[in-house]
Amino acid sequence: MGPKRMPKDAKQTVRRLLGYLNEDKGKLMLAFLCVIVNTIATLAGSYMLRPIINTYIAPVDGSRGDAAGLARGLGVMALVYLLGVITNYFQAKVMLTVAQNALQKLREDLFIKLQSLPVRYYDTNSNGDIMSRFTNDVDTIGNMLSSTLVQLFSGALSLVGTFLLMVYTNLYLTVITLVMIPLMMKAGGAVARRSQKYFSAQQYSLGALNGYIEETITGQKVVKVFCHEEVAREEFSILNGELRENQIRAQFFGGIMGPVMGNLSQVNYSLTACIGGLLCVVKGFDVGGLTVFLNFSRQFSRPINEISMQISNVFSALAGAERVFHVMDEAPEPADEADARVLEPMEGHVVFEDVTFGYVPEKTILKHISLYAKPGQKIAFVGSTGAGKTTITNLLNRFYDIQSGRITIDGVDIRRLSRESLRKNIAMVLQDTHLFTGTVRENIRYGRLDATDEEVIQAAKTASAHSFIMRLPQGYDTMLEGDGANLSQGQRQLLNIARAAISKAPILILDEATSSVDTRTEKHIEHGMDRLMANRTTFVIAHRLSTVRNANAIMVLENGEIIERGDHEELVAHKGRYYQLHTGLSELD
Ligand SMILES: Nc1ncnc2c1ncn2[C@@H]1O[C@H](COP(=O)(O)OP(=O)(O)O)[C@@H](O)[C@H]1O
Numbered sequence: 001m002g003p004k005r006m007p008k009d010a011k012q013t014v015r016r017l018l019g020y021l022n023e024d025k026g027k028l029m030l031a032f033l034c035v036i037v038n039t040i041a042t043l044a045g046s047y048m049l050r051p052i053i054n055t056y057i058a059p060v061d062g063s064r065g066d067a068a069g070l071a072r073g074l075g076v077m078a079l080v081y082l083l084g085v086i087t088n089y090f091q092a093k094v095m096l097t098v099a100q101n102a103l104q105k106l107r108e109d110l111f112i113k114l115q116s117l118p119v120r121y122y123d124t125n126s127n128g129d130i131m132s133r134f135t136n137d138v139d140t141i142g143n144m145l146s147s148t149l150v151q152l153f154s155g156a157l158s159l160v161g162t163f164l165l166m167v168y169t170n171l172y173l174t175v176i177t178l179v180m181i182p183l184m185m186k187a188g189g190a191v192a193r194r195s196q197k198y199f200s201a202q203q204y205s206l207g208a209l210n211g212y213i214e215e216t217i218t219g220q221k222v223v224k225v226f227c228h229e230e231v232a233r234e235e236f237s238i239l240n241g242e243l244r245e246n247q248i249r250a251q252f253f254g255g256i257m258g259p260v261m262g263n264l265s266q267v268n269y270s271l272t273a274c275i276g277g278l279l280c281v282v283k284g285f286d287v288g289g290l291t292v293f294l295n296f297s298r299q300f301s302r303p304i305n306e307i308s309m310q311i312s313n314v315f316s317a318l319a320g321a322e323r324v325f326h327v328m329d330e331a332p333e334p335a336d337e338a339d340a341r342v343l344e345p346m347e348g349h350v351v352f353e354d355v356t357f358g359y360v361p362e363k364t365i366l367k368h369i370s371l372y373a374k375p376g377q378k379i380a381f382v383g384s385t386g387a388g389k390t391t392i393t394n395l396l397n398r399f400y401d402i403q404s405g406r407i408t409i410d411g412v413d414i415r416r417l418s419r420e421s422l423r424k425n426i427a428m429v430l431q432d433t434h435l436f437t438g439t440v441r442e443n444i445r446y447g448r449l450d451a452t453d454e455e456v457i458q459a460a461k462t463a464s465a466h467s468f469i470m471r472l473p474q475g476y477d478t479m480l481e482g483d484g485a486n487l488s489q490g491q492r493q494l495l496n497i498a499r500a501a502i503s504k505a506p507i508l509i510l511d512e513a514t515s516s517v518d519t520r521t522e523k524h525i526e527h528g529m530d531r532l533m534a535n536r537t538t539f540v541i542a543h544r545l546s547t548v549r550n551a552n553a554i555m556v557l558e559n560g561e562i563i564e565r566g567d568h569e570e571l572v573a574h575k576g577r578y579y580q581l582h583t584g585l586s587e588l589d
């Protein structure tokens with residue numbers, strides 16, 4: 001349950017959702033036809049008891065019952081019910097297919113959309129949130145399509161049907177039911193509201209407590225080292241107490257719901273039976289009629305409850321659908337220019353001309369950046385966290401477009417290039433390694449899908465990854481799962497380097513590629529890196545200055561500006577910021 005999620009524009013969302021059912025219109029009609037037959041069969045089955053009682057059990061003319069006739073009557077009744085069961089089965093089966101077809105299409109559209117969204121979208125939305133649209137929201141939509149829709153329809157249908165039959169059977173008794181039902185609903189609603197409130201509180205406390213437990217378990221070393229056990233115990237006991245209180249309240253109100261409704265329904269039943277009995281005696285109302293009426297009045301509240309319950313499901317499914325459609329309405333990466341150029345092969349001559357950029361227009365991050373890199377050169381960026389180093393590489397990839405200035409590769413403005421041809425020519429190794437589920441070989445080949453097995457091995461050798469791969473249980477065929485959880489951080493990074501090595505991209509970006517590995521591994525990786533950089537225009541961002549010493553040019557960035565530039569010797573001789581960093585007079589960050 002939890003707080004209700006309401007759709008903002010239900011009509012529009014429903015229309016779009018129905019679009020996904022369009023292809024299965026015929027099946028949908030069939031399912032609804034089944035529901036109609038099913039509802040009629042159920043109602044007819046119940047009503048048939050009246051003639052059966054009146055003719056075979058307690059004949060209205062006072063004669064004796066007729067066993068053979070009774071058996072026949074019950075046989076027909078069974079057949080009618082059987083028809084109900086069969087149609088119900090078909091309806092469920094058809095709706096399941098219809099719903100799954102729609103979901104498959106929805107997931108497909110969503111995934112395709114996700115591939116087309118710009119990096120900006122992923123930078124500004126949490127992964128968890130995007131994931132939950134894919135899982136939770138699509139699931140609630142699925143539930144609605146496969147069962148809620150049908151239940152709503154059949155609920156409404158049987159409500160109307162039951163009501164009509166009740167009126168037909170006896171008008172007085174119908175009036176009594178019509179008075180009692182709202183009373184019951186009101187009482188039930190009051191209890192439900194309270195229990196809903198306490199239930200949300202219970203869920204909230206439960207979440208808080210679980211969060212606290214998880215935090216202290218994963219952070220147990222920190223807790224111990226800072227002698228925080230006592231405080232942790234106290235904080236825990238407060239949360240624990242709250243959960244107890246809320247759980248008692250929630251479960252109490254949840255628990256009395258059933259009995260309250262049960263008692264009220266008994267009152268209704270007795271009242272109807274008393275007055276109905278009286279009508280039989282005084283007004284000649286038939287016993288069969290009374291029997292079926294008692295059944296109907298008992299059943300009457302069921303579709304009402306069902307509908308009210310399903311309506312909240314519909315709302316949360318529509319809210320989910322809205323969240324899904326919201327993603328689909330996000331603007332994709334703008335299309336390439338109609339006559340976008342394809343530069344292949346690129347040489348790797350990169351020039352930034354007076355580039356100014358901000359992720360949001362109000363806040364300029366990079367100011368007037370100008371630099372050039374000749375093919376095969378190595379350009380390094382150093383500077384404190386947040387200086388704008390990663391941002392520069394984001395621009396080169398066209399993850400973001402610049403606001404003013406120009407970036408050219410081999411003399412062509414990158415905005416005039418097709419994104420595919422631009423990105424094909426850039427390889428990247430980042431601090432956060434990323435491996436996909438698959439074998440080692442497949443992960444390396446990700447860098448260039450048409451690479452041969454020999455080329456994969458060659459790339460692994462370039463990255464100094466070959467020897468450790470050979471020591472893995474199945475060598476290059478070892479399966480990697482969960483982002484390479486079975487490898488060390490350094491090994492994961494070597495595979496990322498191999499993946500970059502196999503691509504023939506003439507431009508290479510290394511963003512803190514060695515920052516999260518220890519110095520020994522770094523030494524090991526460095527050989528691979530050096531081989532990787534050979535003959536490529538490389539932009540390297542490094543935390544440890546030792547790794548940028550041999551760069552052709554080092555740019556010292558501060559607050560989005562290049563404050564010093566030159567090679568290592570020049571910058572040291574200049575005795576500026578780089579010199580301070582180099583001699584340890586000033587720290588990065
Ligand atoms: N996706 C983003 N959206 C908005 N601001 C960002 C984004 N990424 C980085 N920034 C901001 O841009 C500035 C430069 O960040 P970044 O280029 O990542 O620095 P560096 O790599 O030098 O540590 C920082 O102030 C950071 O907060």
Ligand SMILES: [Mg+2]
Nearest residue numbers: 389390391511
């Ligand atoms: Mg960075």
